Amino acid sequence: MNFGYSPEQEALRSEVQTFIRDNVTDELVEEMDIHSGTDRPRGRGPLGQALYRQIGERGWLGIAYPSEYGGQGGSRIDQYIVEEEFLRAGIQISMIGSGAPAILAAGTEEQKRYYIPRLIRGEVSFCLGFTEPHAGADLANLRCSAVRDGDEFVINGQKMYTTSAHVSTHIYLMARTDRTASKHKGISIFIFPMDTPGLTVRPLWTIQNNPSAPKFTTYGAARTNEVFFDDVRIPASALLGEENDGWRVGSMGLNLDRVGAGRYLISVRRDEDIINFLKSDEALGARLSESEVVRDKVAELWTEAQVCRLMTMRSMSIVERGGAFSYEGSAEKVWAPEHGVRISESIMQMLGPHGSLLRGSPHSVQDGLYAHNVMGSFQSGINHGSVQIMRDQVARRGLGMPSSRGNKAAGVK
Amino acid sequence: MDVLLDEEEEMIAESARGYLEANCATSLVRKVEADPLGYAPDLWRGAAELGWAGMCLPEEHGGSEMPLVYLGLVMREIGRTVAPLPLLPSAVASITLARHGGAALKDRHLPQVASGEAILTWAFFETDARLRPETVKMTAREEDDGFILNGRKLFVDHYAAADLCLVVARTEAGLSLFLVDTDAPGISTRELVTLAKDRQSEVNFENVRVPREALVGQAGDAWPQIEEMLDLATILLCAQMVGATRKDAEMAFDYAKVRSAFGQPIGAFQSVQHMCADMQIWADAAELLTFEALWRLDQGLPAAMEISQAKSFCNDRLEAAVRNSQIIHGGIGFMMEFDLHLWFRRVSAWSMRMGTSLEHRARIAELLLDSPGQVRLGRSVSPAPAVPVTPELTEV
Ligand SMILES: Cc1cc2nc3c(=O)[nH]c(=O)nc-3n(C[C@H](O)[C@H](O)[C@H](O)COP(=O)(O)OP(=O)(O)OC[C@H]3O[C@@H](n4cnc5c(N)ncnc54)[C@H](O)[C@@H]3O)c2cc1C
Numbered sequence: 174m175n176f177g178y179s180p181e182q183e184a185l186r187s188e189v190q191t192f193i194r195d196n197v198t199d200e201l202v203e204e205m206d207i208h209s210g211t212d213r214p215r216g217r218g219p220l221g222q223a224l225y226r227q228i229g230e231r232g233w234l235g236i237a238y239p240s241e242y243g244g245q246g247g248s249r250i251d252q253y254i255v256e257e258e259f260l261r262a263g264i265q266i267s268m269i270g271s272g273a274p275a276i277l278a279a280g281t282e283e284q285k286r287y288y289i290p291r292l293i294r295g296e297v298s299f300c301l302g303f304t305e306p307h308a309g310a311d312l313a314n315l316r317c318s319a320v321r322d323g324d325e326f327v328i329n330g331q332k333m334y335t336t337s338a339h340v341s342t343h344i345y346l347m348a349r350t351d352r353t354a355s356k357h358k359g360i361s362i363f364i365f366p367m368d369t370p371g372l373t374v375r376p377l378w379t380i381q382n383n384p385s386a387p388k389f390t391t392y393g394a395a396r397t398n399e400v401f402f403d404d405v406r407i408p409a410s411a412l413l414g415e416e417n418d419g420w421r422v423g424s425m426g427l428n429l430d431r432v433g434a435g436r437y438l439i440s441v442r443r444d445e446d447i448i449n450f451l452k453s454d455e456a457l458g459a460r461l462s463e464s465e466v467v468r469d470k471v472a473e474l475w476t477e478a479q480v481c482r483l484m485t486m487r488s489m490s491i492v493e494r495g496g497a498f499s500y501e502g503s504a505e506k507v508w509a510p511e512h513g514v515r516i517s518e519s520i521m522q523m524l525g526p527h528g529s530l531l532r533g534s535p536h537s538v539q540d541g542l543y544a545h546n547v548m549g550s551f552q553s554g555i556n557h558g559s560v561q562i563m564r565d566q567v568a569r570r571g572l573g574m575p576s577s578r579g580n581k582a583a584g585v586k
Numbered sequence: 587m588d589v590l591l592d593e594e595e596e597m598i599a600e601s602a603r604g605y606l607e608a609n610c611a612t613s614l615v616r617k618v619e620a621d622p623l624g625y626a627p628d629l630w631r632g633a634a635e636l637g638w639a640g641m642c643l644p645e646e647h648g649g650s651e652m653p654l655v656y657l658g659l660v661m662r663e664i665g666r667t668v669a670p671l672p673l674l675p676s677a678v679a680s681i682t683l684a685r686h687g688g689a690a691l692k693d694r695h696l697p698q699v700a701s702g703e704a705i706l707t708w709a710f711f712e713t714d715a716r717l718r719p720e721t722v723k724m725t726a727r728e729e730d731d732g733f734i735l736n737g738r739k740l741f742v743d744h745y746a747a748a749d750l751c752l753v754v755a756r757t758e759a760g761l762s763l764f765l766v767d768t769d770a771p772g773i774s775t776r777e778l779v780t781l782a783k784d785r786q787s788e789v790n791f792e793n794v795r796v797p798r799e800a801l802v803g804q805a806g807d808a809w810p811q812i813e814e815m816l817d818l819a820t821i822l823l824c825a826q827m828v829g830a831t832r833k834d835a836e837m838a839f840d841y842a843k844v845r846s847a848f849g850q851p852i853g854a855f856q857s858v859q860h861m862c863a864d865m866q867i868w869a870d871a872a873e874l875l876t877f878e879a880l881w882r883l884d885q886g887l888p889a890a891m892e893i894s895q896a897k898s899f900c901n902d903r904l905e906a907a908v909r910n911s912q913i914i915h916g917g918i919g920f921m922m923e924f925d926l927h928l929w930f931r932r933v934s935a936w937s938m939r940m941g942t943s944l945e946h947r948a949r950i951a952e953l954l955l956d957s958p959g960q961v962r963l964g965r966s967v968s969p970a971p972a973v974p975v976t977p978e979l980t981e982v
Contacts, residue, residue, distance in 0.1 A: 174588065174589055174590065174591055174592065174595060174877060174881060175587060175588050175881070176587070176589055176877075176878045176881045176882070178587055179587075182587070250587045441963055444963065445960075445961055445962055448954055448955065448961045449960045449961060451955055452955060452960070452961075462955050465948075468948065468951035468955060469944065469947045469948070469951065471951060471954065471955070472894075472898070472946075472947035472950035472954065473898070473943075475895075475950060476875070476895040476898060476947075476950065477899075478963055479875065479892075479895055479963065480871040480874065480875065481963075482963050482964055483589065483878060484874070486589045487589050487870075487874065489587070490588045490589045491590070493587075493588065494588070494590065500866070501870075504863075504866065504867045504870060507863065507864075507867060508867055508871065561856075561860070563863075564859065564860040564863040564864070565856065565859060565860075567863035567866055567867065568853075568859035568860065568862050568863045571863075571866060572839045573839070573843070574839070574842065574843065574853040574858075574859050574862060575843065575850070575851050575853055575854045576854060577850060577854035577855060577856065
């Protein structure tokens, strides 16, 4: 076992840090904010394109992706390092979402050659069209339909909570292709452009959107959406994997989507922030840092945050060895979000009334960072498989527990 | 970066598990609980033949100079079978002796320790049983030819089995370490009755004379060496707790699959499944924290933070895990004839040894809050450096 980074990896990290210090401006961060609520042209803006060119030249894009599809064929740990540093600067350069891994696992050669290089270069971005009004945790209950018509499929129905649907270039959609088959059997996955006629996007404003949450809060100012499909016609080549095999195909990427730099940082950022606040010259921080009770709490939470880091390292190690998760990704997706909630709640009781002031308020602490996080942190335990469903998976897949008569969940989500 | 076990580490762990599963049934554990000797000599001889007693001792003294991580894996397997072996105190005291003892002491004793013929232990705790230097009241008065020890030690692990004991006492110059024969004149003991039913003693020293050569390291100022010894005992105990909890949890997982209620296995109830999922997650987390700390010790990196993280976490969460296991087992887990309590009592007792959660978290808080510079996860926080550092992203 090795818990350290190699000298080459340390060098890579400081190179990336130097690059960020020299090149990343506020304007760039603002332009690239996929969480921004405002409507804007889909895909990358001019500053983002320039950034991708620069970091592409340095070999920092798609490090762990196969070289025949535009990646570097390198190490997942290296890619993690680059992703973490950029995320800490407020820039998402990794392709979040389960699209790319699922395409690599189940896509045709043509789909791989088309999508993977464009995803790596940031020219194409996917939103995730899984959840519906009546299909959340119980995703296989979905109704949105795709009916074959010659060389095309016709899509009708609705998706919900489709984050970034207003800025993504494509949708990664799960739809029902066979109504007569059993719940999990008649499902397929499609990928197609968001500007396909008949597709409408409507914003869903979250409790973090007014006032708009500060940067780096959990699910910050993310805008999510409803997406409506009204006789949307797509070519049959948009199908990913076999028709009616979508439940299996969809699950291929999800586990990877639950782990990585993004999920990790979302859960531990407040730990660093509050400790640095307690060490600062702020009167409130200085007073708190002398309290034995606060010190005990901070130490406990810091230890929990280390577990988030170590579980992420474990997941990276498994991926790097080319292995598959049995339950480890799900375990991380229980621990990290719940820690994110615990740190938020503990900070509430440290800060008292000042902690309740939102962004822009007089006397707010660090521009409402912690108050907004109270709202945001819970979200991490719901999406991409709620903590309950994740515990089901740890118990059933990891420990071999039997399914109950009334609860057959623990599937794809 | 690869936090999973490599092939050699897997081999070490598997061979340890194989030996213990073949030779340490719970009937043996129960027998030794009632035996004043407190360990199983045959099992110990076999373990010594496998090289466990000298795993981390220098080759010149018959050891095999392996990393502490390997010893941690063996301790994990010992915990798994709750094997009655005095390896933890003997390894900790002998490694300390190897690091800080004089050549004569080492030549005389270490080869015998490495071969398993001699067993060592150590004595630090007194009435105020915290991991702090000021708790040591025991005195070592200097006389021309040596020292005279007076005082009382508590919670001395496997004293009855040990030939020699590393004793912490206060000379005029300050804290010092002495290697003492366990049956030296002037020593008397009383057995403590512990939750783990392991052997721990109160050891009284009344004008116990030791020669000057018994001094390990310098007289006075030995706190850094003592703290290192206590840290090593702490983190190896964590490894043992992890192993014991794994087995204890597996017993609950297995039981939940076969015990039926309301027409289905209890393991099919989601509330039971979620208790089991948490147990697995906590044990995984404790193991990662523990082995990161051991790995750092092997690299010569500061590890005070990581050791305290591991122990405070083990204390709280592994205790919660074995408690869940008791609940999942229902009434049977409360019965003497059922084996589960062999693990439950030990994990509980160990969670109170080598520093409570409160003590360890106080140390973590000191390192985090009373050091200069900003913190960032993944960057080590070590004791405050002498020179001021820039606040952002410093590797201190
Ligand atoms: C801000 C935000 C962004 C999102 N982004 C996306 C996105 O981009 N794409 C997308 O497809 N989806 C997205 N989601 C949807 C998210 O994945 C769902 O909210 C999630 O799957 C839960 O579904 P639900 O909200 O319908 O809750 P429900 O399924 O109704 O669940 C409600 C509660 O019941 C519990 N529950 C359900 N079944 C069980 C069970 N078997 N055992 C125990 N408890 C159970 C759940 O854990 C939860 O606590 C997003 C959601 C939010 C809030």
